Amino acid sequence: MAAYFSLILVLVTLSSGLVWMADALLLAPKRRAKLAMAQAVDADISEEVAEKITREPALVETSRSIFPVIAFVLILRSFIYEPFQIPSGSMMPTLLVGDFILVEKFSYGLKDPVWRNQLVENNKPERGDVTVFKYPVDPRIDYIKRVVGLPGDRIVYRNKQLYIQPACGEGVETCPELKQVSRESVNQGEFAQNGTPLLRYTEQLGEVSHDILINPSRPDPLGYYFREGNLPVGEFIVPEGQYFMMGDNRDNSTDSRFWGFVPEENLVGKAVAIWISFEFERTAADFLPGWIPTGVRFERVGGIT
Numbered sequence: 001m002a003a004y005f006s007l008i009l010v011l012v013t014l015s016s017g018l019v020w021m022a023d024a025l026l027l028a029p030k031r032r033a034k035l036a037m038a039q040a041v042d043a044d045i046s047e048e049v050a051e052k053i054t055r056e057p058a059l060v061e062t063s064r065s066i067f068p069v070i071a072f073v074l075i076l077r078s079f080i081y082e083p084f085q086i087p088s089g090s091m092m093p094t095l096l097v098g099d100f101i102l103v104e105k106f107s108y109g110l111k112d113p114v115w116r117n118q119l120v121e122n123n124k125p126e127r128g129d130v131t132v133f134k135y136p137v138d139p140r141i142d143y144i145k146r147v148v149g150l151p152g153d154r155i156v157y158r159n160k161q162l163y164i165q166p167a168c169g170e171g172v173e174t175c176p177e178l179k180q181v182s183r184e185s186v187n188q189g190e191f192a193q194n195g196t197p198l199l200r201y202t203e204q205l206g207e208v209s210h211d212i213l214i215n216p217s218r219p220d221p222l223g224y225y226f227r228e229g230n231l232p233v234g235e236f237i238v239p240e241g242q243y244f245m246m247g248d249n250r251d252n253s254t255d256s257r258f259w260g261f262v263p264e265e266n267l268v269g270k271a272v273a274i275w276i277s278f279e280f281e282r283t284a285a286d287f288l289p290g291w292i293p294t295g296v297r298f299e300r301v302g303g304i305t
Contacts (some may be wrong), residue, residue, distance in 0.1 A: 006077075006078065006113040006114060007113075007114055009070065009073065009074050009077070009113070010074065010113055010114055012066075012070050013067065013070045013071050013074045015063075016062075016063040016066050016067040016070060017063075017067050017071070019059060019060060019063035020060065020063045020064045020067050023056065023057075023060040023063075023064075027057075027060070028056075031053060031054045031055075032054065034053055035050055035053045035054050038050075038053060074113070077105075077113075078105065078112075078113035079105055079106060079110050080104075080105055080106060081102045081103065081104060081105060082102070082103045082105055082268075082269065083100060083101070083102060083103075083275070084100070084101050084102075084103055084132060084142065084144065084271070085098075085099070085100050085101075086098065086099040086100075086101065086144070089249055089252055090144075090145070090247035090248075090249050090252055090253035090254070090255070091130070091144060091145070091146070091247050091248050091249060091253075092191060092213055092248060092249040092252075093190075093191060093200065093211050093212075093213060093248065093249075094130065094146075094210055094211065094248045094304065094305070095130075095144070095248075095271075095274070095304070096277065096297075096300070097280065098277055098278040098279055098280055098293070098297070099274050099277045099300060100274065100275055100276045100277065100278075101144075101271050101272075101273065101274050101275070101304065102271070102272055102273045102274075102275050103132045103268060103269040103270065103271050103272070104269050104270045104271075104272045105268070105269040106120075106122060106269070107122065107123060107125075107129075107269050107270035107272075108122060108123060108124065108125060108264075108267045108269065108270065109121050109122040109123075110122070116134075116265065118265070124150075124264075125147045125150070125243055125267065125270070126147065126150075126206065126207075126208075127147055127148065127149075127150055127164075127205055127206035127207075127208070128146065128147060128205040128206045128207060128208025128210065129146065129147040129208075129270050130144065130145075130146050130147075130270065130271040130304050130305075131144070131145065131146070131147050131243075131245070131267060131268075131269070131270055131271065132144045132267075132268040132269055132270075132271060133145075133245070133262050133266045133267050133268055134266040134267075134268065135259075135266075136259060136260060136261070136262055136263065136266060137259055139266065142268060143245075144271060145245035145246060145247050145253070145255050145256075146205070146210070146245065146246055146247070146248060147243055147244075147245060148162070148164070148205065148244050148245065148246045148256075149164065149236065149238040149243060149244025149256070149261075150166070150167065150238060150243065150244075151167060151238055151239065151240045151241060151242060151243070152166075152167025152168070152237075152238060152240065153165065153166055153167050153237075153238045153244065154178060154235070154236070154237055154238075155235070155236045155237075155238065155244050156178065156234060156235045156236075157220070157234050157246075157257060158220065158234045159220065160214050160216075160220065160250065160251075161180060161181075162180070162181040162203070162246075163178050163179065163180050163181065164178070164179065164181055165177060165178035165179070167238075181203060181204065181205060182203070182204045183201040183202060183203040183204070183212070184201060184202050185199065185200075185201055186200040186201060186202055186211060187200050188200065191213055193215050193218075193251070193252060196215055196216070196217045196218075198213045198214060198215055198216075198251075199213065199214040199215075199216055200212070200213055200214075201213075201214065208305060209305070210248065210305050211248065212248045212249070212250055213248065213249045213250065213251070213252075214250055214251060215250075215251035215252070218251045220234070222234055224258055225257050225258065226256070226257060226258055226259055226260045228260070234257075236256070236257075236261075238261060239261060241263060241264045242261035242262060242263050242264065243256075243261060243262045243264070243267075244256045244261055244262075245262055271304050272303065272304060273302065273303050273304060274300050274301055274302060274303075274304060275301065276296065276301060277296065277297040277298075277300035277301065278293035278294075278295070278296060278297070279293060279294045279295040279296070279297060280293060280294060281294045281295075282294060
C-alpha cells in the first residue's frame with residue numbers, strides 16, 4: 001500500500017503542477033489579453049465582468065491550491081521523514097502494536113519515491129539500528145526489524161542465544177572471534193505469549209543497548225530456518241551489500257532466520273522516534289469497532305533505541 005501511495009502522490013503532484021504551469025504559460029496570458037481587448041472597447045467595464053473574464057477554470061484553481069501542499073508532503077515523505085504504524089508484536093518490547101513511528105528516510109541515502117533508484121549516497125546501517133525495509137520476498141510490504149548482522153558477519157543463533165563474529169576488515173591480521181552477545185535479565189512475566197510468561201533481557205548489540213523477549217517454552221524452529229550453502233542450521237554468513245535482521249521479540253518474529261538477508265536497495269530508513277501510541281483493547285462485545293483506540297500511551301512518545 002505504501003508503494004501505491006507514493007506513486008499516487010507523485011502522479012497528483014506532477015499533474016497538478018503541469019496544469020498550473022500550463023495555465024500560467026498559455027491560458028492566463030490569453031485571459032489577460034481578452035480583458036485588455038474588452039477594456040479597449042469599454043473603458044468603464046465593471047469589476048464583476050473583468051473578474052469573470054480572468055477567472056481561472058475550476059481545475060486550474062484546484063491545482064494551484066493543492067500543488068504546494070502535495071509537493072511539500074511528497075518531499076517530506078520521500079526524502080526526510082515518513083510515518084509508519086506498528087502492526088504486530090515482533091519488535092516488542094521496543095515497539096508495541098499501536099505505536100506510530102517516524103522513519104528517517106535520508107539515513108541510508110536518498111532514493112526516488114517510485115523506482116527507488118539511489119539518488120544520493122549516505123551512511124550505512126549500523127549494528128543495532130531499528131530499520132524499515134522492503135520485505136525481500138514481497139517488496140510491496142514494509143517490514144521493521146533490528147540490524148543484527150552487517151556484510152561479511154557470521155551470525156549464529158542457537159538455544160535462544162545470539163553469537164556474532166564481525167567481518168574481518170582489509171589489512172587486519174587477526175580476525176575477531178565468534179562471541180556471545182551479552183545480555184542481562186530484567187524481569188519475567190511483564191509480557192506473555194499464549195499464557196506463557198516471557199523473559200525480558202537487556203542485550204548489548206554493538207553500541208546499542210536494547211531489550212528483547214524470550215519465550216522459554218518455545219523451542220528454536222531450526223527446521224524452518226533459512227539455509228545457504230553447507231553451513232550448520234542456525235548459522236549465517238551475511239553476503240556483501242546485504243544485512244541480517246531480527247525482531248526483538250525473538251520467538252514471535254519472522255525475520256532473516258527464516259527468509260534470508262535484506263539487500264541494501266531494499267532499505268527504506270531508520271526508525272528514530274515514536275510520535276504517538278494508541279491502545280486497542282476492545283472486545284467483540286464492545287459497541288465501537290476495534291480500530292478505534294481505547295487510550296493514548298503518552299509515556300511511549302520519544303526516541304527509539
